[in-house]
Amino acid sequence: MQIDFYKNTVPKNRLYRNLTGHLVSQGHLIDPCDVLNPVIKMAYNAYQVNINYCYIADFGRYYFINDYVIEGDTITLYLHVDVLYTYRNTILQSQCVALRSSSHGNLYFKDDFIQAENGYRYNVSKFPYNFASVGGTYILYIAGR
Amino acid sequence: MTIRETIKKYIEVNNIRYNGDYSELDLYLQDADIEPIVDEQRDTINVEIRCIGNDIDIQGELYNYNYLTTLNRADSLYYFFTFDIAFDSTFDHIARFSLKFNAIDSNTWQYIDPTWVDFHAVGSFTRLSDQQSINIDTDYYDGEVIPLIPTQTTIIRPGCWTDYLDGEQHITMRISDVNSFNIFKDVNSAIAYYRDGDADGFLNADSYATKKFEYFIKNTVYKNGKLLYYRDYKFKTDSQADPHCMALVRNDSVGYDHILNGQNSNHITQILSRGRSDRANEYAPTSSAPTEYLRYSQETAGGNNYTVSFWRTNIHCFGNQNDADDYISTGNTENSTNNHDVNRANNTIVDGHIGEVVTQTDNGTSGISFAYGGQIYALTSVNLASFFTNVLFSTDTDIKEAILEGTQLFGANQINAINGCMYLPISDISDIASVSSVNKCFIGTYEAPITAQRVVANDKMINCGSAVFEPTYGDVRDFEPYCKIYAMLPYCGTHELTISKYIGKTVTIKYAVDVTTGACTAYLYGNNVIMDSFDGTMGVQRPITAVNQQAQVSSIINGIMGTAESVSKTVGTAGMAIAGGSALSSATTGAKAISAGGEIANAGTNFGGGVQGTILQGYNALQASLDAPMSTRGSFSGVLGQFGNQYPYFIFAWLKTSKPANEIETVGLPSNAGGAVGGFGGFLQCSAFNLANGFGGTDAEANEIYAIMASGVYVS
Numbered sequence: 001m002q003i004d005f006y007k008n009t010v011p012k013n014r015l016y017r018n019l020t021g022h023l024v025s026q027g028h029l030i031d032p033c034d035v036l037n038p039v040i041k042m043a044y045n046a047y048q049v050n051i052n053y054c055y056i057a058d059f060g061r062y063y064f065i066n067d068y069v070i071e072g073d074t075i076t077l078y079l080h081v082d083v084l085y086t087y088r089n090t091i092l093q094s095q096c097v098a099l100r101s102s103s104h105g106n107l108y109f110k111d112d113f114i115q116a117e118n119g120y121r122y123n124v125s126k127f128p129y130n131f132a133s134v135g136g137t138y139i140l141y142i143a144g145r
Numbered sequence: 146m147t148i149r150e151t152i153k154k155y156i157e158v159n160n161i162r163y164n165g166d167y168s169e170l171d172l173y174l175q176d177a178d179i180e181p182i183v184d185e186q187r188d189t190i191n192v193e194i195r196c197i198g199n200d201i202d203i204q205g206e207l208y209n210y211n212y213l214t215t216l217n218r219a220d221s222l223y224y225f226f227t228f229d230i231a232f233d234s235t236f237d238h239i240a241r242f243s244l245k246f247n248a249i250d251s252n253t254w255q256y257i258d259p260t261w262v263d264f265h266a267v268g269s270f271t272r273l274s275d276q277q278s279i280n281i282d283t284d285y286y287d288g289e290v291i292p293l294i295p296t297q298t299t300i301i302r303p304g305c306w307t308d309y310l311d312g313e314q315h316i317t318m319r320i321s322d323v324n325s326f327n328i329f330k331d332v333n334s335a336i337a338y339y340r341d342g343d344a345d346g347f348l349n350a351d352s353y354a355t356k357k358f359e360y361f362i363k364n365t366v367y368k369n370g371k372l373l374y375y376r377d378y379k380f381k382t383d384s385q386a387d388p389h390c391m392a393l394v395r396n397d398s399v400g401y402d403h404i405l406n407g408q409n410s411n412h413i414t415q416i417l418s419r420g421r422s423d424r425a426n427e428y429a430p431t432s433s434a435p436t437e438y439l440r441y442s443q444e445t446a447g448g449n450n451y452t453v454s455f456w457r458t459n460i461h462c463f464g465n466q467n468d469a470d471d472y473i474s475t476g477n478t479e480n481s482t483n484n485h486d487v488n489r490a491n492n493t494i495v496d497g498h499i500g501e502v503v504t505q506t507d508n509g510t511s512g513i514s515f516a517y518g519g520q521i522y523a524l525t526s527v528n529l530a531s532f533f534t535n536v537l538f539s540t541d542t543d544i545k546e547a548i549l550e551g552t553q554l555f556g557a558n559q560i561n562a563i564n565g566c567m568y569l570p571i572s573d574i575s576d577i578a579s580v581s582s583v584n585k586c587f588i589g590t591y592e593a594p595i596t597a598q599r600v601v602a603n604d605k606m607i608n609c610g611s612a613v614f615e616p617t618y619g620d621v622r623d624f625e626p627y628c629k630i631y632a633m634l635p636y637c638g639t640h641e642l643t644i645s646k647y648i649g650k651t652v653t654i655k656y657a658v659d660v661t662t663g664a665c666t667a668y669l670y671g672n673n674v675i676m677d678s679f680d681g682t683m684g685v686q687r688p689i690t691a692v693n694q695q696a697q698v699s700s701i702i703n704g705i706m707g708t709a710e711s712v713s714k715t716v717g718t719a720g721m722a723i724a725g726g727s728a729l730s731s732a733t734t735g736a737k738a739i740s741a742g743g744e745i746a747n748a749g750t751n752f753g754g755g756v757q758g759t760i761l762q763g764y765n766a767l768q769a770s771l772d773a774p775m776s777t778r779g780s781f782s783g784v785l786g787q788f789g790n791q792y793p794y795f796i797f798a799w800l801k802t803s804k805p806a807n808e809i810e811t812v813g814l815p816s817n818a819g820g821a822v823g824g825f826g827g828f829l830q831c832s833a834f835n836l837a838n839g840f841g842g843t844d845a846e847a848n849e850i851y852a853i854m855a856s857g858v859y860v861s
Binding site for chain 2: 011013014015016035036060081083084086087090091092093094095096097098099100101102103104105106107108109110111112113114115116117118119120121122123124125126127128129130131132133135136137138139140141142143144145
């Protein structure tokens with residue numbers, strides 16, 4: 001089975017990858033095989049410990065290399081499917097409702113990330129009219145002509 | 146050797162150079178009409194001036210005079226000379242130019258306070274030691290470049306000289322007209338002002354409001370979550386009175402644009418911009434037209450690309466073109482909202498029928514006439530004392546008899562002709578009523594000789610003034626529960642208000658006062674629309690008879706009972722905060738999120754837990770702080786109101802908050818927007834997600850995708 005190895009420098013929680021150091025190698029599956037979490041045994045190449053990502057054409061999926069086990073001249077790779085990159089086109093076309101967004105945020109929605117301290121600060125806006133507690137007017141009510 | 150010379154016509158001094166032994170001046174003369182007029186011999190120094198122009202070569206001769214000497218101060222040898230250049234009458238003023246050379250170090254050049262008479266300005270000068278010029282921006286002009294890196298080219302115009310004051314070198318300039326230049330303490334101050342708006346070192350900022358000629362926008366534009374631009378715009382006008390503003394204008398093809406508007410676009414003389422990559426460099430003229438220069442900050446673009454833009458600006462911003470036009474044509478800022486949000490811009494329906502925008506509500510007016518019968522007089526304390534002493538309780542027998550004669554209609558209770566007396570804390574009764582001045586009043590049919598104002602109709606309201614309440618943060622923190630607003634209304638108590646009724650609006654307070662009872666109602670307006678009203682009692686009964694006294698006590702008791710019902714009413718939105726927190730907690734329940742470098746399936750829980758924790762922390766703090774920021778109470782009765790505030794106040798209580806500066810980039814902002822994932826940028830956390838058709842993975846993979854989208858992913 002052909003495996004295309006890469007070094008991915010982008011964190012997993014991205015819909016894009018930066019793949020470098022392409023290396024094509026052959027390996028075989030250790031039975032039984034879980035296509036989402038396959039375990040691959042292959043001839044050991046020191047370069048393989050510098051890679052963390054691969055593509056298996058037979059499965060049509062990209063995988064994170066979660067772990068290596070080197071045993072003599074063989075290396076066993078424990079993989080997990082990268083669903084984001086494998087199905088990125090489908091995901092990008094999928095409809096969603098955003099709970100939080102960098103591009104579609106609303107500053108006037110209640111925001112969990114605003115932390116509050118104890119206490120308030122006060123501002124006072126004083127209006128100009130002055131009622132006259134001193135110097136006011138006496139109103140006299142008189143029945144008269 | 147010193148030679149005094151008069152140079153007529155035009156002269157330009159260029160490129161003063163110091164070559165270590167002497168300085169050179171290149172004088173370019175348009176007219177060769179040069180006549181030596183005065184010789185004045187002085188001791189010479191080793192300074193040589195070379196003048197070139199129109200086939201005139203006066204190399205080796207020093208123009209003009211003032212004095213010429215050497216100074217040895219602070220262990221530095223200064224070669225000092227001055228000279229005059231006189232223009233003929235067509236130029237109409239004399240320019241004086243002087244330089245002092247510091248052979249050791251001339252890096253520090255500063256201004257002293259100039260005397261602005263009779264002389265022209267200098268644009269820049271050459272620092273002689275290294276032949277670098279420093280633009281000192283005295284002849285500020287549109288489009289002028291403020292170099293951060295000194296260049297070697299400069300023009301020194303007549304009208305500048307140096308002096309030696311208090312051990313420091315100075316350059317002094319004189320100009321012929323009222324100063325219209327920006328004068329800075331030093332070059333760095335000028336650069337800081339033009340780059341950052343920092344007015345420190347802006348010497349004439351206070352005396353001449355040149356800053357008002359400049360408007361700026363510091364604009365950050367994100368596109369699909371990536372920083373697309375960091376662009377500063379600066380535009381200059383030649384009219385200080387010309388209002389400028391921006392309006393949010395719908396453009397069907399691209400979304401919403403922020404459009405710059407001016408009363409006369411011709412007043413916008415220059416627009417300069419500076420991008421992110423060249424922030425360290427100078428502004429450069431932008432090719433965009435004035436009304437298009439913010440096209441980059443469109444907020445929506447047909448749903449495909451969203452752009453988040455932020456800016457700091459000193460330009461009024463309006464939610465729509467009409468408000469902007471209103472501001473430009475009338476100067477009316479009542480609709481000024483600093484509103485960059487489309488939803489808020491459209492959310493102007495404040496009253497009336499659904500869908501109907503009410504821009505003004507009108508109060509009624511009392512039409513009751515007090516001209517005849519029971520009459521109302523407004524008296525000063527002096528006039529009142531005169532009424533009691535000289536009329537009602539006069540010792541004059543004739544007056545007593547006249548009063549009794551005039552009040553026979555009241556039978557045995559003739560004192561009932563005096564219906565009562567009340568004090569109103571209003572110095573000018575015409576604030577609340579139409580009045581007429583009289584010099585006598587009738588008690589029954591008796592004409593009492595007192596001077597007073599007679600209330601004709603109680604048909605006016607006191608206008609206590611207006612204020613514009615601008616948003617402070619421009620986000621949710623301008624509203625409850627982060628901010629609370631209270632109105633302290635004299636004689637009507639202290640009340641908590643709903644911020645959305647007043648924020649971003651012109652707030653007006655008016656009082657209606659009933660001259661017959663002393664009751665009052667305070668009306669609070671937001672943009673001319675009544676938002677709230679509160680009742681109170683302003684008048685203090687001044688008993689004359691036992692009946693009056695009983696009425697007064699009764700009113701006080703009733704007032705106190707009314708007050709007790711509302712006293713200590715604390716702000717009651719903590720429950721809302723808790724509810725909000727619960728809702729958000731629920732929204733994140735079950736979310737499987739991603740933490741950097743962690744396992745997808747497990748790490749998401751941590752992220753969700755973090756959000757939840759933040760909610761709890763934030764709202765616990767909110768809840769704790771909401772206990773008693775202010776107490777509200779009802780109105781006072783009797784004299785008690787006069788011990789309270791006599792001015793209306795609005796009190797804003799802001800909860801102290803902290804908001805991450807990198808929130809947008811890291812976790813985005815709360816949203817409820819819908820669309821294709823590809824239309825979002827940066828961080829995206831979904832409350833709902835529907836995987837598109839064509840997905841060829843397994844259910845386990847689909848579930849993992851759902852979990853990731855629910856907990857957050859960076860789309861770009």
